[in-house]
Amino acid sequence: MATIKIPPVLRPSVGGEKEVPAPGESIGDVLRALAEAHPDTRSQLFGSEGDLNRYVNVYLNDEDVRVLEGLDTPVSDADTVVILPAMAGGQAVTVSFI
Amino acid sequence: MSPSGPEVIRQIRASVDEVDPADVRAELSANGTVLVDVREEQEWNVGHIPGAQHVPRGYLESRIEAAVPDRDTHVVLYCASGQRSALAAHTLTELLGYRHVRSMNGGITLWKDRGYDVEVPHALSAEQRERYSRHLLIPEIGAEGQQKLLDAKVLLLGAGGLGSPTALYLAAAGVGTIGIVDNDVVDLSNLQRQVIHNTPRIGTPKVDSAEEAIHELNPDVKVVKYPVRLDASNVMEILEGNDVIVDGLDNFPTRYLINDASVRLGTPVVSASILGFDGQLSVFAPGDGPCYRCLYPVPPPAELAPSCGANGVLGVLPGTMGLLQATEVVKLIVGAGEPLIGRLLLYEALGATFTELKVRRDPACPICSRDPKEISDEETGVFPDYEAFCAAAG
Numbered sequence: 391m392a393t394i395k396i397p398p399v400l401r402p403s404v405g406g407e408k409e410v411p412a413p414g415e416s417i418g419d420v421l422r423a424l425a426e427a428h429p430d431t432r433s434q435l436f437g438s439e440g441d442l443n444r445y446v447n448v449y450l451n452d453e454d455v456r457v458l459e460g461l462d463t464p465v466s467d468a469d470t471v472v473i474l475p476a477m478a479g480g481q482a483v484t485v486s487f488i
Numbered sequence: 489m490s491p492s493g494p495e496v497i498r499q500i501r502a503s504v505d506e507v508d509p510a511d512v513r514a515e516l517s518a519n520g521t522v523l524v525d526v527r528e529e530q531e532w533n534v535g536h537i538p539g540a541q542h543v544p545r546g547y548l549e550s551r552i553e554a555a556v557p558d559r560d561t562h563v564v565l566y567c568a569s570g571q572r573s574a575l576a577a578h579t580l581t582e583l584l585g586y587r588h589v590r591s592m593n594g595g596i597t598l599w600k601d602r603g604y605d606v607e608v609p610h611a612l613s614a615e616q617r618e619r620y621s622r623h624l625l626i627p628e629i630g631a632e633g634q635q636k637l638l639d640a641k642v643l644l645l646g647a648g649g650l651g652s653p654t655a656l657y658l659a660a661a662g663v664g665t666i667g668i669v670d671n672d673v674v675d676l677s678n679l680q681r682q683v684i685h686n687t688p689r690i691g692t693p694k695v696d697s698a699e700e701a702i703h704e705l706n707p708d709v710k711v712v713k714y715p716v717r718l719d720a721s722n723v724m725e726i727l728e729g730n731d732v733i734v735d736g737l738d739n740f741p742t743r744y745l746i747n748d749a750s751v752r753l754g755t756p757v758v759s760a761s762i763l764g765f766d767g768q769l770s771v772f773a774p775g776d777g778p779c780y781r782c783l784y785p786v787p788p789p790a791e792l793a794p795s796c797g798a799n800g801v802l803g804v805l806p807g808t809m810g811l812l813q814a815t816e817v818v819k820l821i822v823g824a825g826e827p828l829i830g831r832l833l834l835y836e837a838l839g840a841t842f843t844e845l846k847v848r849r850d851p852a853c854p855i856c857s858r859d860p861k862e863i864s865d866e867e868t869g870v871f872p873d874y875e876a877f878c879a880a881a882g
Contacts, residue, residue: 395843398766399788408839445788452845472845474834476740476784 392420392465395472403430412471417448418461420471435473447474497571504577505590509599512564512592521562524555525596526576531568533611537599540566545576552580559586566592566599610635616708620662633822634662638708640821643667643730645718645746647698649806650736650760650813652684657814659702659709663821666702667712669726670694681803718742720869723749732817735759736810740787745869747772747780752860752868756827758816760809765802765837767809770828770847771816774856777829782850805837 391411396404404410405428412427414420421442425432437443441461448455449472455463465471491499515521516539525536526545536542541555545567556563563586565573573591580586592599600606612620612631616638623629629637640663644651647670658666672694674685689697695713702709714726718737727733727749735746735757743759750757756773759780772779812833819825834843851857855867 398763408836443788445784445786447783449845452843454846454848457848472834472843474832474845475788 391467392469392471394420394424395470397473397475399475400431400434400473403434404428414465416461417450417455417458417463417465417471420465421448421461421473434475445476448472449474497575500578501571501574501591504574504581506570506574506593507564507590508593509602509604512566512599513604515562515564519562521564522556524552524563524565525567526565526573527567527596533609535596535600535606535608537566537596538605538607545572548576548579549584552584552586556586559584560588561586562588562590564590564592567595569595569597571595610638612638616662619706619708623661628824629822633824636822637662637818638664640732641665641667641730642732642734642817642821643669643727644734644736645669645742646736646738647682647684647694648672648678648736649681649762649801650810651734652682652698653807653810654734654736654814654817655684655698655702656705657811658817659706661814661818662706662708663817664708665710665712667714667726667730668695668698669714669716669718670698671715671717681801681806683807718745720745720865723868724752724865727753727755730755732820733757734813734817736761736806736813741869743780744787748855748863748868748870750774751779751856752863754860756820756829758813758820760813762801762805762809764800765805767805767812767835767837769809769812769816769833769835770831771820773820773827773829774860778847778849779853779856781855782853783832783847785850785853802837805835808835808837 391413394410394412396408396410401407410424412420412423414423421435425435435443435446442448450458450463450465451470512523516523523537523540525532525540525542526548528544532542543551543555563580565576567573570591570593573595577589577591580589612634617624620634623634624631642658642663644655644666647655647668651668655666655668674689674692674694674697676690678685679687684701685694685697689700693715695715699711699713702711716722718726723745733746733750733755735743737743746757750772751774754774756771758771760767760769770783816828819827830847832845832847834845849856855863
């Protein structure tokens with residue numbers, strides 16, 4: 391099974407894990423398996439049409455799947471899938487303290 | 489009987505080709521002639537001919553090949569008056585096999601008398617040579633790189649968790665001008681990680697507190713303070729004229745604003761973000777790589793964007809990420825190494841892991857795929873009203 395790296399914002403949805411294994415032969419299969427096992431992640435990963443949300447980047451190892459074959463990109467057991475939503479944390483100069 | 493020193497010099501001067509400064513000046517603008525200054529470093533530092541290479545006569549044999557690798561190159565040597573350059577020309581021709589070497593008659597003294605251009609480099613003071621001595625010892629920086637740092641203007645967005653270590657180390661490194669944008673005051677809860685501030689300065693504007701710390705560390709640094717909120721009306725004015733921008737802000741509206749303005753200005757942005765035990769870092773260099781919008785074309789909804797409210801962060805994490813930012817800034821200024829352009833570095837502190845991802849330039853990017861001149865003020869930083877979204881999310 392491929393390993394999925396879970397970003398901080400999604401960790402509460404997977405029981406706090408930083409990495410979870412998921413079965414599947416494509417990126418779409420692997421992410422759907424993740425959503426099956428951890429339903430709270432579904433709305434964060436997929437839009438209503440079942441497509442990947444535009445604000446979520448997914449990488450197969452170090453490459454953005456959008457420049458590969460998207461959700462159809464083949465995945466092998468040795469692969470790492472990285473989920474990366476935008477992160478803006480830093481210093482608040484306008485609205486809040488971090 | 490052996491000839492006298494003056495006699496040897498006279499004989500050598502008679503044997504080498506000499507050239508008048510007027511001819512040298514004409515040649516320099518016309519063809520590939522290389523001009524080499526053979527004087528001592530102190531003389532070079534007082535002023536030299538623009539475009540000249542510097543190879544002191546004492547190092548001629550060991551350094552000339554680095555400056556002039558091809559022995560068929562037309563070389564003109566000069567010194568103060570034309571005597572040392574004649575001797576050096578003799579050495580290059582007779583001992584090192586250079587075939588087209590001439591010595592400039594009258595040296596830089598005659599050149600100046602004719603009113604031709606002289607370039608006066610900024611020389612490091614004795615104190616600066618001591619202060620930056622560990623930089624001067626690294627070939628990648630050296631005196632030239634240190635001068636670039638001293639001449640550089642870096643703008644820090646935020647004097648907080650990320651900005652604190654970045655500001656301190658850039659100041660220590662001798663970055664000549666550090667601008668700081670921050671409209672906040674120092675709070676006790678900042679001091680767990682914002683190391684540029686301290687307990688006695690609680691309640692002080694952060695720009696003032698940071699300035700005090702920077703000047704205590706390095707009086708060479710000029711601090712430009714912007715105790716304002718960055719928005720579309722002032723972003724171009726504040727960013728303009730800087731060599732590098734350091735973004736450590738906590739919210740998407742400002743990140744998009746900075747991105748769009750920096751693309752318009754062609755200024756690289758060293759960007760970092762932190763959350764809990766995780767950090768991200770990349771360099772967005774307009775023209776050379778992707779921009780922030782190529783990586784994140786749209787912001788996530790508020791429930792996935794924890795930057796909207798106060799969040800926990802390991803105090804040392806912004807230190808780690810801020811210093812990685814400072815490192816990238818120094819690399820960009822001195823032109824050393826491979827900057828983190830087109831790559832995103834993820835650091836996870838608990839596992840002590842680094843992950844590197846490729847970031848591609850989006851050919852359809854609404855901002856960086858266009859001619860920067862065509863991007864208007866009205867378009868800069870535009871996207872759905874995120875602050876209202878954050879407020880709604882509580």
